[in-house]
Amino acid sequence: MDTSRWPRRLAGMDTEDFLHHAEEFHGHLSPGVVAGAFLVEAAGRRLGPSEHLNAVVETVVCLPDAVQLLTPCTLGNGFLQVLDWGKFALTLYDRMTLAGVRAWLDPARVARHERVAAWYLRRGVKVDKERVIADLLGVGRDLVSSRPVRLEAALKDTARFPTAVCPDCGETYPTRWGERCLACAGRAYYRPAE
Amino acid sequence: MDTSRWPRRLAGMDTEDFLHHAEEFHGHLSPGVVAGAFLVEAAGRRLGPSEHLNAVVETVVCLPDAVQLLTPCTLGNGFLQVLDWGKFALTLYDRMTLAGVRAWLDPARVARHERVAAWYLRRGVKVDKERVIADLLGVGRDLVSSRPVRLEAALKDTARFPTAVCPDCGETYPTRWGERCLACAGRAYYRPAE
Numbered sequence: 001m002d003t004s005r006w007p008r009r010l011a012g013m014d015t016e017d018f019l020h021h022a023e024e025f026h027g028h029l030s031p032g033v034v035a036g037a038f039l040v041e042a043a044g045r046r047l048g049p050s051e052h053l054n055a056v057v058e059t060v061v062c063l064p065d066a067v068q069l070l071t072p073c074t075l076g077n078g079f080l081q082v083l084d085w086g087k088f089a090l091t092l093y094d095r096m097t098l099a100g101v102r103a104w105l106d107p108a109r110v111a112r113h114e115r116v117a118a119w120y121l122r123r124g125v126k127v128d129k130e131r132v133i134a135d136l137l138g139v140g141r142d143l144v145s146s147r148p149v150r151l152e153a154a155l156k157d158t159a160r161f162p163t164a165v166c167p168d169c170g171e172t173y174p175t176r177w178g179e180r181c182l183a184c185a186g187r188a189y190y191r192p193a194e
Numbered sequence: 195m196d197t198s199r200w201p202r203r204l205a206g207m208d209t210e211d212f213l214h215h216a217e218e219f220h221g222h223l224s225p226g227v228v229a230g231a232f233l234v235e236a237a238g239r240r241l242g243p244s245e246h247l248n249a250v251v252e253t254v255v256c257l258p259d260a261v262q263l264l265t266p267c268t269l270g271n272g273f274l275q276v277l278d279w280g281k282f283a284l285t286l287y288d289r290m291t292l293a294g295v296r297a298w299l300d301p302a303r304v305a306r307h308e309r310v311a312a313w314y315l316r317r318g319v320k321v322d323k324e325r326v327i328a329d330l331l332g333v334g335r336d337l338v339s340s341r342p343v344r345l346e347a348a349l350k351d352t353a354r355f356p357t358a359v360c361p362d363c364g365e366t367y368p369t370r371w372g373e374r375c376l377a378c379a380g381r382a383y384y385r386p387a388e
Contacts, residue, residue, distance in 0.1 A: 026270055026271050027266050056383060061270065061272065068269075074219060075254060075259065076226075076227065076259025076262070082276075085367070086355060086368035087365060087367050087376075099387065107364065108364065122357055147387075148388045149387050151384055163316055170300075171300070177279075181279070181281060189277075189346070192341060192342070
């Protein structure tokens with residue numbers, strides 16, 4: 001693989017280290033995780049250093065893992081919010097100032113690169129993901145558009161909800177759901193077995 | 195800190211390694227991540243090895259990071275689903291057989307341990323999180339209940355939605371949302387700046 005056009009560093013991490021970590025964490029190397037790294041890089045550079053970095057991703061696919069690998073924002077620590085909008089875009093912002101930068105994989109830019117376009121624009125042809133990844137590593141920085149944005153409010157919900165023990169299952173749940181937990185209110189995704 | 199009662203291994207990982215990784219990934223060590231590790235361990239042991247492991251967490255707080263650290267399931271690879279139910283519980287299941295084990299931090303068991311109870315049952319007293327973590331490491335295995343469950347269907351959405359370029363912003367979006375993307379349909383969480 002011709003690695004001469006790869007950036008030596010990607011979003012502040014040694015590129016090879018990032019690829020190694022991404023494969024380990026995500027389970028395999030995907031075009032989405034690699035493209036996501038370029039979004040993180042573009043938004044982060046334009047935003048500049050922030051002690052209070054938050055992230056919003058606009059898709060559940062691949063992109064959240066790039067953010068979790070390359071920023072201090074994880075789903076479980078609350079600094080990463082996830083919207084299931086199906087858009088390959090993210091915003092990094094400072095939760096104190098609410099100033100941010102939104103970055104996205106720009107279809108007009110992607111269209112110039114046949115293999116990446118076949119993957120990203122879902123042209124229905126079978127794509128060789130390894131070659132798409134190699135292409136992305138070569139031209140990724142050219143495919144991203146970004147713009148400064150301002151949030152109306154931090155998306156992290158900092159309210160602490162009172163909890164109670166559910167009278168039906170005996171587990172704790174937030175009382176904002178009412179008299180019982182959501183599972184006992186009929187929304188369980190499971191049924192008992194054995 | 196008295197580490198003599200800590201398990202040497204936790205959910206298949208050396209306990210000290212896990213604590214180190216958790217601090218790095220999550221940003222700090224939290225009782226929730228440590229308690230989450232005991233849930234992963236309990237569900238995983240009872241389920242047994244699975245080549246097709248999926249996870250569901252029933253809260254967005256802390257628990258997703260324990261799963262992402264200790265299993266192959268991440269948000270971005272689609273094997274971790276996240277319900278914002280506010281319940282400290284998770285299910286590990288095999289996405290082929292749909293057989294799983296659900297594990298939760300059991301309030302009746304937690305109630306026997308004063309500091310952990312003050313944290314988990316939100317008794318309104320100020321808790322020393324480091325001491326709660328130390329307590330959890332000592333008695334965590336006694337605090338978890340679990341039961342075999344069966345899912346009706348895998349929660350991972352494997353359908354690939356057709357995408358199009360939004361006529362307003364020029365970005366790609368899934369056409370299932372209609373004529374334009376959700377941001378252009380009025381749900382943007384940001385406004386342009388500068």
